[in-house]
Amino acid sequence: MEQLTGGSGEEPLYDAATVVLVRDGADGLECLMLRKTSGQAFGGLWVFAGGRVEPGDGSGLDGARAAAVREAQEETGLVVDAADLVPISHWTPPLEAPRRYATWFFLAPLPPGAADVVVDGAEIGDHVWTRPAEAHARLTAGEIRLLPPTWVTLATLVPHADVAAALEAARAAEVDRFLTHTAADGDMLVMLWHGDAGYDSGDLAAPGARHRLVMDPAGWRYERSA
Numbered sequence: 001m002e003q004l005t006g007g008s009g010e011e012p013l014y015d016a017a018t019v020v021l022v023r024d025g026a027d028g029l030e031c032l033m034l035r036k037t038s039g040q041a042f043g044g045l046w047v048f049a050g051g052r053v054e055p056g057d058g059s060g061l062d063g064a065r066a067a068a069v070r071e072a073q074e075e076t077g078l079v080v081d082a083a084d085l086v087p088i089s090h091w092t093p094p095l096e097a098p099r100r101y102a103t104w105f106f107l108a109p110l111p112p113g114a115a116d117v118v119v120d121g122a123e124i125g126d127h128v129w130t131r132p133a134e135a136h137a138r139l140t141a142g143e144i145r146l147l148p149p150t151w152v153t154l155a156t157l158v159p160h161a162d163v164a165a166a167l168e169a170a171r172a173a174e175v176d177r178f179l180t181h182t183a184a185d186g187d188m189l190v191m192l193w194h195g196d197a198g199y200d201s202g203d204l205a206a207p208g209a210r211h212r213l214v215m216d217p218a219g220w221r222y223e224r225s226a
Helices: 060-076 132-140 147-159 163-172
Strands: 013-025 028-036 051-052 086-092 099-109 122-132 178-179 181-185 188-192 210-212 221-225
Touching: 013 060, 013 163, 028 060, 028 132, 028 147, 028 163, 051 060, 060 099, 060 122, 060 188, 086 163, 099 147, 099 163, 099 210, 122 132, 132 147, 147 210, 147 221
Parallel strands: 013 099, 086 178
Antiparallel strands: 013 028, 013 051, 028 122, 086 099, 181 188, 188 210, 210 221
């Protein structure tokens, strides 16, 4: 697993953007995932297309849209229309994370008539179209590595049978904002977000609502309750 904590205090925070490209496959909704090559930030992890917002992209949500379009083309060869990007979440990592990217996540359909995915073989070593539940199963089996925002995003897609349903739900929902706190349950890491009873104290047993990701080796669990 990529190191999630252990930075030297509060690390710099950079703006970034990620685009979750989806298509309708033979067995339902599929999303495009890319494997980062070893020897770089997040090397070996399976991720969605994305990267840092550059000065020429602009700022705020518009800058993130421009970055998502640029990164998708650079990493996959696919040209995505910025108008098709539906913002679904914004993630801010914990202060102690060794690399900190405040990241907008967008959902977008595979562009009509799109060519095959072409990865550069340098920053991106491989790609796969996968059903979200299958990616979860592969993580539990130890076949792939994911970061928590990727896992939770996949979890939000699992209930949707096709692209139309996923996009409809995304457009109707408010953008989720995740400012991450971390806690430990023995050797097991737990990610906590606003709304969890233990968010401020780090007390995982605090009575009340839950909004957390329990990173259990037997199977990660996303718990969210009022």
